[in-house]
Amino acid sequence: MVRTLLIEIGTEEIPAGYLRTAVSSFADGFNSLLDSKRVARSNTRTFFTPRRLAIIIDDVALSQEKTIKKIKGPPADIAYKDGKPTSAAKGFASGKGVPLDSLKIEEFKGKRFIVAEVEEEIASTITILKDNLLEVVKNIKFPKKMRWEETNFLFARPIRWIVALFGDELIEFSIAGVKSGRISMGHRLISPGEIEIEPSNYVENLKNSYVVVDYDEREKKLREMILKKAGEVGGEPVIPEYLLEEVTNLIEYPFVIKGSFDEKFLRLPEQVILTAMESHQRYFPVKKDGNLLPYFISAVNNVPNKDIISGNEKVLEARLEDARFYWETDKKISITDRVSILDGIIWHKSLGTLLDRTHRLVKLSEWIGERVPDVNNEVIKEGARLSKADLTTLMIRDGKEFTNLEGHIGAEYAREEGMEEVICRVIEEHYRPRNAEDGLPGTKEAAVVSLADRIDLIIGSFLAGDIPTGSRDPLGLRQAFNGFIRIVVDFKFDVSMEELVEKGTEEFYIDNIPNRKEEIVQFIKDRIESYLQSIGIRYDIANAVLSRGWDNLLTATMIANAMMEFRKDEDEFEHLVIGQKRVSNILEGKKMELMTESLLKEEQEKRLYLEAKNIESELKKYIGKKRYLDALNLLKGLRPFIDSLFDNVLVMTDEEELRHNRLALLYYVRGLFHLVADFEEIVID
């Protein structure tokens, strides 16, 4: 006998972005409950709209599967004397409720005990559900939860009804003061009544009340309708997938409207129009041959009519009107003139204004620009000078609507004024990457300014005492430096961090400048360590590389990658490392003087010296050219000679002069390895 299980949790509108994860954690919770309780079933299906999370599990058994539990009794030699059960065995059997002759003997850790096999009591599925549903619901995952009633239950939004049916049987329980029942609710606006639910007909029951409870069905219909509407004006809709998913989760039944706006707004930068449409109103823009048309398409949660369309048009026009106001007002002051206005904006109480920051950015960018090949330093300087100018515009300063277009807006104003495109791109792209998913700047010049921007922010914050701790990093310094590393590695910029931090600190002309170098260096080390980890470098290789030097992030990353590659041949790698460890162990951290060639006595020490000497210049050449894998292969060639030395020559001889000279030889060899990495940090599994 099997039944269908249906649970629907009816809520006030749950945020669109929460639903998918929530319902899958709901399903996981159910399935792990039923697994742990040994309840057989077949498919699980999940459903969600803004007002409900639901799950249907088919063919659920009426009760648990039987299971036999073994219970260990007294030792066999006490339970049986002369092959006959003693009172100990009898007592055990009757205590467990099994016949005396069903007792078995089994071995535990070499000793024999009697064992009773007891059939576990089985619970009915409905009891299991009743007892555990609250826990399953409690464990549904949401990014944020709230309280709303007196039991202080936590959920994404208030729960207002619960349907819980096992076949036709009601599963009685309550959550947050809401009792389970058979009644669900229809569409809030179109069919706002109660609906009695039959588990076998759930999807249809709801559809009759204007709720399409299946996400995929809602999305598919919406997409078709959007395409059709755009086609009516000869265009194609722009459908970002994230937006389609979001609007699908803002409605319970798919309807679509098409509206229009005044063509004059098309003169605004495209990004501005798109921001107004997509991120504020969740509209789909319409394009033809790559250009925006003065139309939009919106999913709505009610049967479309004239009022709904004109209402939406009014709202969009007001937003665009706002943007146009900013655009026209901002253009009255040229982007170049805006630089001086930055003087009126305090960047940080103790660190001066945005103009001060701009001056530092120009100098730092120039300094970095001089250290990387093939960049146009004039472009870098001008780009850096204008990089923050758009922070004085209304469009950005507004703090709400278009603020996340910073950089882009500055570039658009610069373009309007006919500024060189390479400079516009510095302004636009020096914020990249904004986060781990964002792309890097598209030009070297923008990349250089981006580095300056980041290091200045980090140094400034540390000087002002705003240092990230634990999970607290309100200024996003970690993210800023992660972007720094990505740029350095991708653009292959050779920059000494120590020099850069020093230079960056010098640029802050503030009183009583605190010395934060140590903290900043520690921060940088931590970041690069976590970066190396994030690109799949083993922790011990990261340690080996960083112990050699963290100052040049590009070098550190490239060596780490070469070591990972080299490590693929595990045997070779291991030998190399063990050889190095022997050398270090014997040196015990001592630093040695130069060795004297004439004191080399044994064949093996002469040979090792010769071989090491032979590769030295080539090794340094490879390292200079950042060909670290080649360097490692060269070092690998020394291994047999090191082994042979250890096998045949007594390093720690009593003859002091010889001993010193041998240690000095090993010290010299170790030095060659250390040109690449600190092999002592490597852990052999």
Place this chain on the structure above:
Amino acid sequence: MEQFWAEKDCLIGFPYTSEVGAATFNPLTFFGSLGGNPLNVAYIETTRRPKDGRYAENPNRFQQFHQYQVLLKPAPESIQKLFLDSLKALSIDVKQHDIRFVEDDWESPTLGAWGLGWEVWLDGQEITQFTYFQQIGGINLDPVSVELTYGLERIALFLSDANSVFDLTWSKDIKWGDMNKDSEYQFCVYNFDEADVKSLFEYFDECMKEANRLMDKGLLYPGYDFVIKASHTFNLLDARGALSVKQRNNYILEIRKLAGKAAKKWLELYS
């Protein structure tokens, strides 16, 4: 609106007299949401947000506008229905429009207050902020209050045929614009161009000091009034573009500390 909520057993309150950026600042809500006693209160609030001004050129954005505020503690179970009924009372036929509850986790960083809820959309226009308060002044609320903040100009615009708030009919011969346009423009000039930054910075510091001093003496309401004044001064500095992002955050933190102090004081004195 007032009649509707009065019939639902709401106390009808009054607007506050210092400049507030939101009806939440009114002690009726800020203190009202604290503590365990039930409270239902509704009132209109004239709110000022210097940065939102547009020199009276934009038909929908102003540095001064009106909110209708409803605070219900504890939050009634049928609150969403009550809200829709309140729209019906304003003669909005909810069956004929697209009404949506779109996630908007409300936060007032200066008040140390946050809650979860929605902005309510009426045909794509945000008309109400709907929030279940979780914290005020950094204090966990129990019971939880629900706050409804209606944007009155937007609703009025919706109900009329006008395309601009300035054209809303105020009385037979007078439009909203006749009453407010000049002052709106002049305040924008003040907020954006003329406000004296130096003295605002000084005044901000004075307000903070005074708030602290008064609250330490147990003079909670005057002290809290200076928190409100500090907050408005901060908004003016912000509108003048005198604060960078970093600087802004520091000021917000300072105000939040004082708001937290006020909330704690209130609980000490009254609960």
